[in-house]
Amino acid sequence: MVYLDAASTEPLHPAARDALLAALDSGWADPARLYGHARRAQMLLEQARADVADVLGARPDEVVFTSSGTQAVHLGVLGTLNGRRRTGRHLVVGAVEHSSVLHSAETHEREGGTVEIVGVSRTGRVDAGAFAEAVSAPGTALACLQTANHEVGTLQPVEEAAAACQEAGVPLLVDAAQSAGRLPLPHGWSVLTASAHKWGGPAGVGVLAVRKGTRWRSPYPQDERERRRVPGFENIPAIVAAAAALRARAAENAAGEATEEISESTRLSALVDRIRTEVPRLVPDVEVVGDPLLRLPHIVTFSCLYVEGEALLAELDRAGFAVSSGSSCTASTLRPSHVLEAMGVLTHGNVRVSLPHGVSEGDVDRFLAVLPDIVRRIRASLGVH
Amino acid sequence: MWRRRSGAGRNETEEPRAESQAGAREPAALTIDALGRKCPIPIIMLADQINQVPMGAVVEVLADDPAAYTDVPAWCRLKSHAHVGSVELPQGGWSIQVRRNY
Missing domain, CATH: 3.40.640.10 (Type I PLP-dependent aspartate aminotransferase-like (Major domain))
Known part of the structure; x- marks a missing residue:
């Protein structure tokens, strides 16, 4: 996984x-x-x-x-x-x-x-x-x-x-x-x-x-x-x-700054940038939310139109990816995330990807490779093409 | 608890979001009854049916999934249609009005 x-x-x-x-x-x-x-x-x-x-x-x-x-x-x-x-x-x-x-x-x-x-x-x-x-x-x-x-x-x-x-x-x-x-x-x-x-x-x-x-x-x-x-x-x-x-x-963190090597935070942040850029390119009708620059190095969140968050998490789990969601159908409260509500952004079809230390570039690329087809299949099951 | 008290979800350059206001209703050319349906179904119904009304006309979505209250206006923003307003229904839920822009 x-x-x-x-x-x-x-x-x-x-x-x-x-x-x-x-x-x-x-x-x-x-x-x-x-x-x-x-x-x-x-x-x-x-x-x-x-x-x-x-x-x-x-x-x-x-x-x-x-x-x-x-x-x-x-x-x-x-x-x-x-x-x-x-x-x-x-x-x-x-x-x-x-x-x-x-x-x-x-x-x-x-x-x-x-x-x-x-x-x-x-x-x-x-x-x-x-x-x-x-x-x-x-x-x-x-x-x-x-x-x-x-x-x-x-x-x-x-x-x-x-x-x-x-x-x-x-x-x-x-x-x-x-x-x-x-x-x-x-x-x-x-x-x-x-x-x-x-x-x-x-x-x-x-x-x-x-x-x-x-x-x-x-x-x-x-x-x-x-x-x-x-x-x-x-x-x-x-x-x-x-x-x-x-x-x-x-x-x-201090060693990263001292040696001018790429720190882990910088590496994760670049992977987040890749996800922020690639998801809307690979998947139609997606909104990437949150500030593109003033942000944490490891979190990226997006919402896919016409997709149920729960189905998306289940399919990603089946494909071997553990992510979370602020969509209401994934919460015990049956209310969408108060964060997404307060921002006034799409709450359904929501996915939060947050990168742990040491995550490989290959894993991020594999996530980007499986996502488009999963979204397409879920949409098709709801009659959206 | 999650009340919107000031500046909810808008950028400085944008107009304030239309909030629930009694009396903001205008006649709808089409009413989509999505009461009892969970998101994203109300949005899918709206996307399917908005082209049935003339340009500039209003579609009214009746929905009681709390997600729809946020998601219909967000859909309008993403799809360049106009969110006219949202009115609470006496039986619970909202009438969310959308103007077809293209």
Whole structure:
């Protein structure tokens, strides 16, 4: 099978696998206790924290580990709103944020808060001016913006949003789930969230960084773990593996820049360009969505007119390709992706291709070779020729 | 939850998208009943039948798949027809009006 769904989860980095196996033996004890094995576990945990903080541009005491990127977002959004209750109860979010942000916003609304959703352009990019205007509203407690969109790859104007938030005295939560470990992180965040399995770490590890001076109060019952920010016993082997993968990615990115060799990101980005160019040439009636330039290196999304997304995924699976889709028939909700809806682009016949590290050029070419006939056959079955 | 509050899916150079507005209805030369049909069927029916109306006339698509609300206007953009407007139907779903441009 050719795996082209890295935006759902990146395969485990070899460095993470090695670190995970080693830490299962050395990092199993309770880091809160006072004996040898416990001190060893605590040391591993604190080393992982320092490594992750370093790559993310945070201080170690600003970083805690959660059980997922989603939990990091829930805690980041609700904890910051909680901490700033006296300032106001207004929340500003981009329209194409991850569902974890939008579901946190729903919770906030149910509890009496207000939410403003800032729209996006046809390419999925938040309007920086509209975002700045929204955060300047009195009583704004928090604003949320992703570094890049998880479905279409479009980069968001985080630096501009951060400047506007600073001007307004509003903390900015930046959801870096799709870009951490792939692109340099933007500056100016007050709260940063990420997810280890998106950068080649194991599942079950999220990162929540809260800048010193940002008011934050846990929405959960009190617990002593992770600086009282995340409840429950830490999964130290997975955290150690997550840090190893992130460190390895950062080293690979730095080595690419230093040696003037083509970095993996540049190579993936060129393959994405090839898909963006070739799909509309090979398949009639296709819309490639998302920003062609201001985008992540590894994600490309397109929609095929007159094609059911579910049938397309099934046929591609049969042909040996794993991809994902934002079409409603492929979702449990029976609604099309809120990202595609907000952009006002075709939601049916949607395919997201996201390239994992090390994917071969040949695999991309084989995908491009099988796609036209699959689309033609599905259309023919619906009477479209 | 996924409400469009500001600037939904448009470029700065484009006119605001026609949103659901009561009273925006105009007489349709053809009504396509795609109620109960899932996307892409409503779009396929529209593409099949739009040439049955004269140039400049309006086709009305009745659909209740939420995908159609986004996809009919997107189809118009891709196919250079005009999305006139979308009106909510009392029984649920929308009447989505399209003007044949060529």
